[in-house]
Amino acid sequence: MSNERLSEQMQAFDRWKSDLREGIVRYQKWLEANDMVDSEDELRIFEILDALQSDRLTIAFVAEFARGKTELINAIFFSEYDRRLLPSEAGRTTMCPTEMFWDNKAQEAYIRLLPIETRLKETSIAEFRNEPIHWTHIPLDLSSPDSMAEAFQEVVRTKRVPLQQARELGLYRDEDLQLHSPDGTVPEGIDIPMWRHALISFPHPMLKQGLVILDTPGLNALGTEPELTVSMLPNAHAVVFVLAADTGVTKSDLDMWKHNVKSLHKESGVVVVLNKVDVLWDELKTPDAVEKSIDEQARKVSQTLGMEASRVFPVSAQKGLLAKIRHDNALIERSNILHLEGYFARDILPYKQSLVRQHVVNEIGSMVKESHDLLASRLNSATKQLQELKDLSGKNNDVIEHLMKKAREEQVAYFKNVESFQANKRILSEQSKKLLDLLSLSELDKLVSQTREAMSGSWTTHGMKLGMKTFFDGVEEKLREVGTYTEQLNRLVVTVYRKFHQEHGITEIKPVLYNVAEYQREFEQLKQDAETFRNSPLTVATEQHYVIKKFFISLVSHARNIFFKAHKDAEHWSKAVMSPLVKQIKDHKEQMEQRLENLRKINESRDTLQSRIEELEKSSSMLRTQYAEVRSILSTINRPLGAAQETARAAAG
Numbered sequence: 001m002s003n004e005r006l007s008e009q010m011q012a013f014d015r016w017k018s019d020l021r022e023g024i025v026r027y028q029k030w031l032e033a034n035d036m037v038d039s040e041d042e043l044r045i046f047e048i049l050d051a052l053q054s055d056r057l058t059i060a061f062v063a064e065f066a067r068g069k070t071e072l073i074n075a076i077f078f079s080e081y082d083r084r085l086l087p088s089e090a091g092r093t094t095m096c097p098t099e100m101f102w103d104n105k106a107q108e109a110y111i112r113l114l115p116i117e118t119r120l121k122e123t124s125i126a127e128f129r130n131e132p133i134h135w136t137h138i139p140l141d142l143s144s145p146d147s148m149a150e151a152f153q154e155v156v157r158t159k160r161v162p163l164q165q166a167r168e169l170g171l172y173r174d175e176d177l178q179l180h181s182p183d184g185t186v187p188e189g190i191d192i193p194m195w196r197h198a199l200i201s202f203p204h205p206m207l208k209q210g211l212v213i214l215d216t217p218g219l220n221a222l223g224t225e226p227e228l229t230v231s232m233l234p235n236a237h238a239v240v241f242v243l244a245a246d247t248g249v250t251k252s253d254l255d256m257w258k259h260n261v262k263s264l265h266k267e268s269g270v271v272v273v274l275n276k277v278d279v280l281w282d283e284l285k286t287p288d289a290v291e292k293s294i295d296e297q298a299r300k301v302s303q304t305l306g307m308e309a310s311r312v313f314p315v316s317a318q319k320g321l322l323a324k325i326r327h328d329n330a331l332i333e334r335s336n337i338l339h340l341e342g343y344f345a346r347d348i349l350p351y352k353q354s355l356v357r358q359h360v361v362n363e364i365g366s367m368v369k370e371s372h373d374l375l376a377s378r379l380n381s382a383t384k385q386l387q388e389l390k391d392l393s394g395k396n397n398d399v400i401e402h403l404m405k406k407a408r409e410e411q412v413a414y415f416k417n418v419e420s421f422q423a424n425k426r427i428l429s430e431q432s433k434k435l436l437d438l439l440s441l442s443e444l445d446k447l448v449s450q451t452r453e454a455m456s457g458s459w460t461t462h463g464m465k466l467g468m469k470t471f472f473d474g475v476e477e478k479l480r481e482v483g484t485y486t487e488q489l490n491r492l493v494v495t496v497y498r499k500f501h502q503e504h505g506i507t508e509i510k511p512v513l514y515n516v517a518e519y520q521r522e523f524e525q526l527k528q529d530a531e532t533f534r535n536s537p538l539t540v541a542t543e544q545h546y547v548i549k550k551f552f553i554s555l556v557s558h559a560r561n562i563f564f565k566a567h568k569d570a571e572h573w574s575k576a577v578m579s580p581l582v583k584q585i586k587d588h589k590e591q592m593e594q595r596l597e598n599l600r601k602i603n604e605s606r607d608t609l610q611s612r613i614e615e616l617e618k619s620s621s622m623l624r625t626q627y628a629e630v631r632s633i634l635s636t637i638n639r640p641l642g643a644a645q646e647t648a649r650a651a652a653g
């Protein structure tokens with residue numbers, strides 16, 4: 001059980017990442033040592049190292065208010081502070097969405113709060129994130145738990161504002177009157193959250209290892225902050241949906257599940273937590289009977305939600321936190337909190353690792369593979385030359401001259417092909433420009449203005465439907481065009497590569513092709529998330545201009561992000577796609593020259609044959625060492641997480 005603790009698995013994951021980093025750095029050095037650096041590759045390596053450094057695992061907690069999300073976060077992640085670190089309160093909390101992480105760049109503990117008034121601006125939270133000036137910054141004094149607890153209280157601060165202002169901010173609807181004033185009199189002012197979003201940088205070990213926890217307030221926030229639904233939650237690697245045993249599955253729990261959470265299941269792991277099972281710990285019942293009633297309720301939850309029973313975890317966050325603080329093992333066991341941690345460790349982390357792995361292996365792996373292939377081809381040619389020279393001993397000059405003549409002819413044919421290659425390369429680079437134009441942000445922005453026109457300023461659910469249709473139809477059309485164009489480009493690339501390999505017997509390498517499928521998939525997902533939001537009863541019921549406007553802002557911001565990535569990717573691709581072949585061509589040219597030079601020297605004086613053979617043998621053996629090194633780097637990069645753990649365990653034992 002103990003090795004299923006999330007913290008240990010996070011550590012193993014972190015070690016795996018640092019092994020990977022080491023492998024990449026080794027490769028970087030290897031490239032330098034062997035004089036094989038290319039500025040485009042260098043940049044790419046730098047980007048990958050940076051991406052690994054800032055790689056994150058996001059777990060989002062979603063539920064109606066008061067189900068115990070915050071308590072659960074305290075119990076799983078923050079128990080070693082021997083207190084309830086994050087404020088968890090009885091009753092309705094008006095907290096804002098809160099992200100907890102460690103700010104690696106600033107290396108500083110703080111709380112940053114985005115004022116609620118920023119909702120009036122046409123900027124998404126993601127965009128605000130890059131503009132610290134809009135956030136209120138509170139440094140955290142780690143040496144004083146009291147002052148820290150006080151600082152955390154700031155996150156849940158509210159303020160009283162006139163009704164009109166709350167309405168403008170999209171935080172009050174006339175239908176909500178009941179909530180604010182049970183006797184039905186219209187209040188003069190209402191309490192609204194001070195903040196729209198909170199970022200907490202905190203040096204907890206798991207956060208330092210790249211964990212991000214997203215704590216969300218209840219259903220209301222999902223309705224009023226569309227960015228949560230269309231961007232933040234779909235981007236999380238795991239979503240924890242929390243129910244409480246004292247309330248059971250209420251109508252609003254079920255609404256939230258159906259419209260906001262269930263659909264996330266495709267992209268990320270969703271688990272259901274049935275919290276507060278301690279309310280069922282009836283002293284008058286036998287332990288067996290208690291367990292039975294808990295199982296019964298969990299089974300009902302799984303049926304109602306249509307979720308496999310193995311993904312429903314009955315726990316008590318409160319007792320779990322208490323038990324961990326008191327080191328009461330029996331109570332920890334009873335709270336069942338470790339079960340949930342084990343699930344994250346066993347299922348979520350490996351999934352996340354496969355994502356990182358896919359990315360790194362795609363990027364760096366193909367570069368290392370390229371070096372590997374280049375070496376293989378050098379080694380191959382050295383071996384051939386060596387054989388040729390060995391065969392020469394005892395042969396007369398005619399044979400050598402004949403060989404030289406043939407080598408020269410090959411060289412001439414080769415140079416002709418190099419010329420036509422250069423021409424093709426120019427064509428390709430021209431055509432790549434068109435690909436980049438198709439993927440440019442200004443193209444997308446044209447679509448955005450068309451969308452706005454289609455809606456003709458009608459920020460209603462009907463207008464939203466029209467707008468979404470215009471937008472996604474437009475994007476799909478554009479991506480189709482990109483797809484067709486990409487196919488043409490890829491065909492040209494393949495042809496150019498093949499021609500060289502076939503005509504000159506060069507070791508075949510497969511060019512990396514540009515692929516838009518990933519971005520098409522991302523748009524498909526965005527469309528589904530947007531659809532979910534549009535169909536959510538909250539959205540349909542409100543007809544709120546405000547919310548719909550916000551929804552479009554987050555939609556556009558997300559879409560721009562996808563285009564930005566696709567464009568960047570295409571730009572890199574167009575610069576790099578020919579480089580393996582260029583290197584091969586250069587190498588082959590040198591080999592041909594060297595071969596001729598050898599033959600010439602030997603022709604002049606047969607005495608040099610032996611020394612030439614020795615030289616070639618020496619350089620072959622050097623090539624073999626380089627080859628072994630690059631193979632070992634390749635295997636480090638391909639190593640699975642489990643293997644890294646084994647190594648660490650072996651080293652420790």
Ligand SMILES: Nc1nc2c(ncn2[C@@H]2O[C@H](COP(=O)(O)OP(=O)(O)O)[C@@H](O)[C@H]2O)c(=O)[nH]1
Nearest residue numbers: 066067068069070071088089090276316317318
């Ligand atoms: N009995 C019991 N109460 C809990 C448990 N977890 C949370 N609570 C209580 O439920 C209330 C709401 O908890 P909180 O974490 O703030 O809920 P959130 O709004 O979902 O973040 C607080 O009074 C907690 O003390 C639990 O496991 N058992």
Ligand SMILES: [Mg+2]
Nearest residue numbers: 069070093095
């Ligand atoms: Mg909370």
